[in-house]
Amino acid sequence: MKMLNEKEAALFLGCSVAKMQKDRQKGSPVKFLKIGSSVRYRQCDLEEYIQSQIFQSTADYGRQA
DSSP: OOEEEHHHHHHHHTSOHHHHHHHHHHOOSSOOEEETTEEEEEHHHHHHHHHHTOOSSHHHHTTOO
């Protein structure tokens, strides 16, 4: 199981570390782990999140589960 730190996860998703931090504060749609004071992301969870963000049209986005 590959684990990524915050910076690696942000790069993987194509967003900033600050966005990842804000998302965690308000209830992240991406699963994460706290190991001591460190935040880690499993690559499989990041891939699952990406798959959940695939839509056929903009109308589909509003029906997201």
